[in-house]
């Protein structure tokens with residue numbers, strides 16, 4: 326089976342490539358001119374890389390015609406919420422134009438290809454207390470342009486399924502983390518600061534934003550396993566939550582990380598890290614996905630935090 330991963334050089338993309346190779350799939354992926362291949366260098370030449378800008382229609386058509394994948398995992402996106410406030414149009418344009426080019430290229434190529442769209446729990450946005458834990462039927466009340474872009478990706482997938490009968494499944498993935506997580510995201514940002522403090526590279530003050538928000542974290546390695554099961558077993562046109570089913574305040578997550586270090590660290594709020602609006606609490610109900618595939622998360626949160634710190638310690642060794 327030929328799998329294509331858009332965003333293969335990224336965090337989830339690199340873990341997914343490893344997972345699919347371990348399941349005897351042929352793996353290709355798209356890279357941009359500016360992408361670092363650091364996270365997948367160890368997988369070359371087993372994975373094939375295609376230089377492709379998803380916002381360039383001709384690039385995408387050529388890539389799909391060349392690869393003729395049996396399945397596509399569409400992960401490439403502008404995925405950092407604060408950036409979507411700084412440049413809303415860029416986020417909307419990148420995330421939507423890229424996906425439309427991909428859907429159109431597959432449709433025009435007339436190939437038999439399953440697609441998985443990596444959407445987001447941010448689509449739920451402002452969730453009412455009675456809606457927790459969040460089901461796929463919970464109303465969508467987006468709080469930032471990134472969330473709007475993901476809702477659009479989600480509904481485009483539905484529309485192409487309905488209009489053309491394409492095999493498209495949509496995952497509303499809750500927060501996920503682990504080794505290689507980009508340093509702008511909260512878990513990795515805090516872990517990196519701790520390691521910099523341990524190494525004496527910065528004073529022992531860890532800067533934070535909103536510690537009250539609650540997020541439902543799953544290990545990225547559990548998430549990529551879910552993506553393979555989803556493309557194999559899920560019903561096209563449907564949307565599925567991927568979550569752990571419990572949440573933690575960001576402050577609790579920070580305490581877990583700090584407890585795994587022997588350094589003495591003080592915490593200081595950095596107003597620049599506060600957002601114009603922050604989703605207060607996300608807890609996902611993953612029972613729909615569990616009933617379809619048998620999946621449940623396996624890696625304990627403390628293990629994920631330990632592995633994330635180990636990743637940053639290795640980066641600074």
Ligand SMILES: Nc1nc2c(ncn2[C@@H]2O[C@H](COP(=O)(O)OP(=O)(O)O[C@H]3O[C@H](CO)[C@@H](O)[C@H](O)[C@@H]3O)[C@@H](O)[C@H]2O)c(=O)[nH]1
Pocket residue numbers: 404405406444445446447498499500501509510511512514532533534535536538539540575598600603604607
């Ligand atoms: N990034 C960051 N976030 C902080 C900080 N301090 C507190 N936070 C809080 O930590 C929470 C998580 O922030 P992020 O890690 O940036 O993730 P996110 O905004 O929840 O979005 C992530 O999860 C979504 C799924 O729910 C993904 O769709 C999205 O792409 C991203 O991975 C937010 O409530 C944010 O305000 C900080 O210093 N940096």
